[in-house]
Amino acid sequence: MHITAISEKLSVSSQPSMEDIRSLRGKGFTTLINNRPNDEDPAQPGTLAEQREAKHCDLSYAFIPVTTSTITEADVRAFQRAVNGSEGLVFAHCKTGTRSVSLYLIGEALDGRMSADEIVEFGRSRGVETGVAAAWLKRHAARRPQVKGFFDKRTWSVQYVVSDPATRVCAVIDPVLDFDEKSGATATFNADAILDYVRDNGLTVEWILDTHPHADHFSAAQYLKERTGAQTAIGEHVVDVQKLWSGIYNWPELATDGSQWDRLFADGDALKVGSIDAKVLFSPGHTLASITYVIGDAAFVHDTLFMPDSGTARADFPGGDARVLWKSIQEILSLPDETRIFTGHDYQPDGRAPRWESTVAEQKKSNPHLAGVSDEEFVALRARRDRTLPMPKLILHALQVNICGGRLPEPEANGRRYLKFPLDALQGAVWE
Numbered sequence: 001m002h003i004t005a006i007s008e009k010l011s012v013s014s015q016p017s018m019e020d021i022r023s024l025r026g027k028g029f030t031t032l033i034n035n036r037p038n039d040e041d042p043a044q045p046g047t048l049a050e051q052r053e054a055k056h057c058d059l060s061y062a063f064i065p066v067t068t069s070t071i072t073e074a075d076v077r078a079f080q081r082a083v084n085g086s087e088g089l090v091f092a093h094c095k096t097g098t099r100s101v102s103l104y105l106i107g108e109a110l111d112g113r114m115s116a117d118e119i120v121e122f123g124r125s126r127g128v129e130t131g132v133a134a135a136w137l138k139r140h141a142a143r144r145p146q147v148k149g150f151f152d153k154r155t156w157s158v159q160y161v162v163s164d165p166a167t168r169v170c171a172v173i174d175p176v177l178d179f180d181e182k183s184g185a186t187a188t189f190n191a192d193a194i195l196d197y198v199r200d201n202g203l204t205v206e207w208i209l210d211t212h213p214h215a216d217h218f219s220a221a222q223y224l225k226e227r228t229g230a231q232t233a234i235g236e237h238v239v240d241v242q243k244l245w246s247g248i249y250n251w252p253e254l255a256t257d258g259s260q261w262d263r264l265f266a267d268g269d270a271l272k273v274g275s276i277d278a279k280v281l282f283s284p285g286h287t288l289a290s291i292t293y294v295i296g297d298a299a300f301v302h303d304t305l306f307m308p309d310s311g312t313a314r315a316d317f318p319g320g321d322a323r324v325l326w327k328s329i330q331e332i333l334s335l336p337d338e339t340r341i342f343t344g345h346d347y348q349p350d351g352r353a354p355r356w357e358s359t360v361a362e363q364k365k366s367n368p369h370l371a372g373v374s375d376e377e378f379v380a381l382r383a384r385r386d387r388t389l390p391m392p393k394l395i396l397h398a399l400q401v402n403i404c405g406g407r408l409p410e411p412e413a414n415g416r417r418y419l420k421f422p423l424d425a426l427q428g429a430v431w432e
C-alpha cells in the first residue's frame with residue numbers, strides 16, 4: 001500500500017491488504033472509501049470483506065465503485081459526501097489510487113475550486129495521475145444538455161432537471177411527491193429541492209415530464225405546475241392505463257381521456273428543451289404507457305433499463321409484458337453507443353452508492369439481462385425474477401394519484417382527502 005496525501009482530510013492509496021486496513025485507525029483515519037468494483041482481480045478482498053473489516057476497526061465505510069471510463073457526476077458527489085461527512089481523516093483506494101484521485105479532482109473542478117491548469121500542476125507536484133480527471137472534465141464541458149439527478153432514498157427513485165445551458169430553459173422529469181404510508185402524511189421535500197436548484201441556477205421550467213404512471217411513488221407534477229406554470233406531459237397511452245385502473249378502483253367517474261395533462265406524447269413526437277431537440281420513443285412493457293425522452297445525447301429511460309449492474313425493470317404489473325419490454329429495450333439500445341442513459345430507479349446492489357447514469361455501450365456490454373441474452377431467455381428470466389418480487393408497497397396508493405397527473409383526491413366535506421383501495425385485486429402477495 002502506497003499512501004499519498006491529497007488534501008488536509010483525504011489520502012489515497014493502491015489496494016490495501018486486510019492487514020493494511022487494520023492499521024488505518026492507528027494512522028488516524030476514520031473513514032475508508034472503496035472505489036473498486038468487485039471482481040476486478042481474484043486477489044482483491046471485495047466490498048463485503050472490506051466493509052466487515054472496517055466495521056470491526058470502527059471505521060466508517062463507503063462503497064463507490066467506478067471505472068475510469070464510466071465515472072459519473074453522481075459518483076463524484078457521493079465521494080464528496082463521504083469525505084465531507086467523515087469526522088476525521090479519510091482513506092480512499094481503488095487498484096492504484098488513480099480513480100480515487102480523479103473523483104477528488106473532478107469534484108474540485110466542478111465546484112470551481114480548481115482550474116484545468118491547477119489540476120495539471122497538482123499532478124506534477126504530488127506525482128499523481130490527472131489525465132483521467134482532465135479527460136472527464138473536457139467531455140463534461142462539451143456535453144449538452146446538463147443533467148442533474150436527484151435521488152429519493154425512500155423510493156430509490158431518480159428525478160431529473162435537464163437544462164439547456166444556452167437558454168437556461170429546463171425540463172423536470174419524474175418528480176416525486178413525498179408520502180409516508182404509515183401516517184398518511186404528504187410532503188414536498190423532493191420537489192422543493194428541485195425548485196431550489198432551479199432558482200439557484202437561474203433556470204426556467206418549461207416542461208414537467210412523466211415517463212409513466214408510477215407504481216411506487218406519487219408524482220409531484222401538479223405541485224410543480226402550480227409553482228412554475230410549466231406544461232405537464234406524459235405518453236398518450238396513459239389513457240389505456242386510466243381505463244385499466246378505473247376498473248380496478250371501480251371508479252367510473254374518472255376521466256379516461258388524458259385530460260389531466262397539458263400534452264400527451266405519441267411515439268416519434270418532437271419537442272424542444274430550450275434550443276435542444278428532443279424526441280419521444282414509446283417504450284411499453286413495464287407499463288402500457290411508458291415512454292423514453294431522448295433529449296440531445298441523453299435518454300431518460302425510467303423503468304426499462306436500470307444500471308448495468310442491476311438489470312431491467314419488472315414487467316408483471318397490470319398491463320406489463322416482458323416480451324414488449326424486450327422490444328422497447330432493443331429500440332433504446334439502437335441509439336448511438338455514446339448516448340447517455342439515465343435510469344429512473346437505483347436499488348443500490350451490495351449497498352453501493354446510488355448511480356443512475358450509464359451509456360448505451362455500457363448497457364450492451366455488461367447488463368446481465370441483455371449481454372449475450374436472447375429475447376426468449378430475457379422473457380424467461382424476467383418471469384422468474386418477477387415471480388419473486390412483492391408488489392411495490394405504494395402501488396395502490398400511487399396509481400390513483402398518478403393516473404390523475406399527480407393530483408391528490410379532492411377533499412371531502414370535512415376538508416380531508418381520502419385514498420381508496422381494492423382488496424384482493426392484485427396478484428403478487430408475499431406473505432413471509
Ligand SMILES: N[C@@H](CCC(=O)N[C@@H](CS)C(=O)NCC(=O)O)C(=O)O
Nearest residue numbers: 215216303312313314391392393394
Ligand atoms: N421495494 C420497492 C419495489 C419497487 C418496484 O417494484 N420497482 C419496480 C419499478 S416501479 C421495478 O422494476 N423493480 C425491479 C426490481 O426490484 O428488480 C417498493 O416497494 O417500492
Ligand SMILES: [Fe+2]
Nearest residue numbers: 214215286303
Ligand atoms: Fe415504475
